[in-house]
Amino acid sequence: MTAPRPLVIGATGMVGGAILRRLVAEGARPIGLSRKARDGGEGADWLAGDLADLGRAALPPLGVVYATAPVGRVADAVPQLAAAGMTRLVVFTSTSIATKWESPDPDERAAIRLWGADEARLTAACEAHGVAWTVLRPTLIYLEGRDGNVSRIAGLVRRFRFFPLMAGGEGLRQPVHADDLAAAAIAAAARPACAGKTYNLPGGETLSYREMVGRIFDGLGLPRIIVPVPDWAWRLVLPLAVRVLPGLSATMATRMAKDMTFDVAPAASEIGWQPRSFHPDFRDAGAE
Secondary structure (H helix, E strand, O other): OOOOEEEEEOOOOHHHHHHHHHHHHOOOOOEEEEOOOOOOEOOEEEEEOOHHHHHHOOOOOEEEEEEOOOHHHHHHHHHHHHHOOOOEEEEEOOOHHHHOOOOOOHHHHHHHHHHHHHHHHHHHHHHHOOOEEEEEEEOOEEOOOOOOOHHHHHHHHHHHOOEEEEOOOOOEEOOEEHHHHHHHHHHHHOOHHHOOEEEEEOOOOOEEHHHHHHHHHHHHOOOOOEEEEOHHHHHHHHHHHHHHOOOOOHHHHHHHHOOOOOOOHHHHHHOOOOOOOOOOOOOOOOOO
16 A cells, blocks of 8 residues: 655645655655646655646555645635645634734725634634644745745835834734744644644744845845834825835735734644744845
C-alpha cells in the first residue's frame, strides 16, 4: 500500500511555498497542488488540479493537508480530501476576522464576515468527516518582495523616497514572516493537542506603524523620511492618491492609528511559536 503523503494547497504562494520547502528539508516527499502542470524536483511532486474540482485530480493517499487557499474553497473540498485519506488539516485564515469585523466600510465588513462564516463552515465539515483541524490566523504577513502589505510600502518608499502617515501612525502592529508561519503549520500538524483549535499568530515584535515603516526604510538602505499628515488632509487628497497608490482607502489610513495586536502566549506554549523580530531586508528582493 502506498504511504499517505502531505499535500500543500496554495504551494505556489508565500506561505505554501515555504511549507513545501520545509517539508522537503525534513525528508518528506510532499505534493503541491497547482492548477497547471509543473515539473517535480527538489524533493516535491506537483499535482495538476483545481480545488473546486478535485475529482479530476486523481489524488494519491493523503495524510496531513496544509491549506493557504481561500478557506471557503477549502471547506467545499473537505469531503473529497477526506475520501482520499486526509486525517489532519491545517488551514490559514487571518486575524483580520477580528480586527476588521466592525469595519466602517460596508464592503469590507461583508467580506470579513463571509470569511468568518467560511472558517466556521470548514471546521464543521472537518468534524463531520472525522478530520482533525487547526486554524492559524496570522497578523500582517510579509515576505520581502512578494507580499501586498510590507512590500507594497517598500515599493512606495523606493519610488517616492518618503512615506506619509496619518497623524503619528501610533497604531501597534506585529508583522510576521511567511517562513515562520510555515514552521508553525508543520509544528501544529505534528501536535495532537493542537487539533480542534484556532490560534492567532502574531509576529515576534510589537511596534508602532511608524516604526514598522521606519524599519522598511532601513531594509531598503534609505534614510527615514516619514511625513505626518493630518486626518483632514488625508481626506482631501484621497481621491487623487488612490489613482497613484492602488489599494489605498480612507479606512486603511484610519487604521494607522489603531492597535492590531494579539497575545502570543497560546501559540507559544502549545505550538512552540517563536517568530523572528521585524527586520526586513529588501536589498536583494524586488519590492512591489
